[in-house]
Amino acid sequence: MFIFLWIGLLLIMFSLISGFFILFKIPYISSQELDDTVPIPTISIIIPVRNEEKNIVNLLDTLNRQSLQPQQVIIVDDESTDHTVEVASKYNVEIKIKNQTQNEEELVGKTAACYRGAIGATGELMIFMDADTFFDHEDALRNIIAEFKKLSYSGLFTIQPYHRTVKFYEKLSAPMNMVVIAGLNCFTPLKNVFKTGGAFGPFLMCSAKEYTLTGGHKEILGSHLDNFMLTKLFQDHNLSVYNFGGKGSVSFRMYPEGPKQWLLGWSKSIASGSSNTHPLIMSAVGLWIAGGLIIPFSIGFSLLINPSVWLPAFIFLYFFYAGQFLWLAQKVGKFSNWLFLGYPMLLVSFIIVYSWSFIQVHILHSVSWRDRKIDV
Template identity: 40%
Template sequence: MPFVSIIIPARNEAERIPALLESLQHQNFKAFEVLVVDDDSMDDTMSISQSFGATVLCNEATQEGAGKSAACWHGVQHSKGEWLLFLDADTHFTTPDSLGHLLEFYRQKGARGLLSLQPFHHIKDMYENLSAIFNIIVIVGMNVFTIWGRRFKPAGSFGPTILSNRDDYLASGGHKKIEGALMDDLALGEAFLDEDLPVYCLGGKGVISFRMYPEGFKSLVDGWCKSFALGSQSTHPLVMMMTIIWISGSFISAGALISSLVAMDPVAIVLTGLLYLLYAFQTMGFARRSGNFKRFIFLFHPILFTFFAGVFVYSLFRVHILRSVNWRGRKITLK
């Protein structure tokens, strides 16, 4: 394997980054360097990263909202590796062989283009289960997880875990080209596709995990709000239509069950009850491929879909009317 530069953009990640840095120390593959690019943190991110032996750099963002992309690009300028691995600070490798397996898969693909993984979502607090539908839609929205396989062009790439060789990264323009893009993960994947470089999107179960929005309910809403209105624009229309039909099915099954209960029709109650339960089991099956969500919450799947719809509408309002979103203590103005 070639030498790998692991670049971690970090802003106020003192509570989350230790798990990642510790998991890196335990990897059986050792030919890598770790560069933590501090993005104007106001906590102990820098000192904690240094305590794990990481090289800490200071971000040199040149414009508002360019933080993560500028940090990644700055890290590349100081890196030595032939391959570049970008990791979000809230991720961590699942086993000591995870990094080696990830690199080996990339090599089997010819070590060309971009490989991205959506980490397995590790749930701790009950409110985090509200992310279940979002996790499903994020994966489906990449266009490549359908019965048509890779017939559709990928919508971009997953942001938390991105691997590329240096030559292809620079040929695409890298994070410098997409500086200022709100959805940097989608934009980077599109930059590779524009240069006819392959983009691979995979689930990260068994390889890499993360815990999304542990700060609380508001952080969860702000995070998904930032992502969805713009991200949905890159989803193939057919995939989007099928997703809307699937979401509608939850409300239809719930409505049919309620109607049968009101009418006190025993046969209808049994049939609509079975339909409602089948929808619950199907949704649970999809969601638990992407995270360890509590099984019982899917008995209330209309609530999960209602929350998703509410945040999506709020996201459309923030992006297209207010032209701004909030994230990590910053108000990001959209052009």
């Protein structure tokens, strides 16, 4: 029995090292000046929507308050059955509704909506934003454009919004967010060694020139994960992909409709996205999760063997792991601190969601979202 405790202790130590490795450093958008004396490229913002009446208001309100205003905002409706279009029409935006007379009946889903929006975009820069995102302050867009200017307005520039949670089930998203970000291979100490595995879908930006050069969404109409396919398009054209964390610039609140939408939302993509993760990083993530689950079992075993020796050590490791979990989670979202005292619940929820996602993607080859079945 002692050997199991020693093995468990060794795995836990490697697990903690893995935790520091997978999200070593996430770059964020900093506050900076954008020289107004030099012409700023015009901006088109394209927002695909499907049944987003509860989310779109927050995005459009914060967009209206930006110190740097886009030239054009295009709302592309993907057959919404709620009041999304009516709500959006109260703002100064262009609304595109699916036109059945133009052979668009087969163009459904987010990728197709982005393509339809891009057709009418006139800006020199194109930004694709999810409807549940919003800007954190009035200079957020200005700071983002200033950051892109440093890169000569070239490449695919993406941001993973900072996750703002309200209801309890939303807070269970902490490990999902961490794994999604870690899975792009570019936030470890070896970021320059691994090939970037993808881009963040909620906020994508590129120049109109390079969008046209790569073919954009037109080339990937059959995909439900436009962020990964666009990454490949840009990389195939020797264009860089830049990924940032959204803390302090762009946020979102995911799946406020309820636990069912939460499960469907996460399970539609998390297993598909992991296929682009480098095996070393995937192994590190798996080891980190395994170590976290080994700790409570080790506490139980130590009670049966020699509590005076083993129990204090594993209790210390439990709280150390909980602290590391909280530290990592704060990089990607706002979650209640007390939640991490029961961190095994978070890890179990991740395993359930990932398993269901794996079954849907690799066995059933179909996922459901917004009352629509999507073949994958």
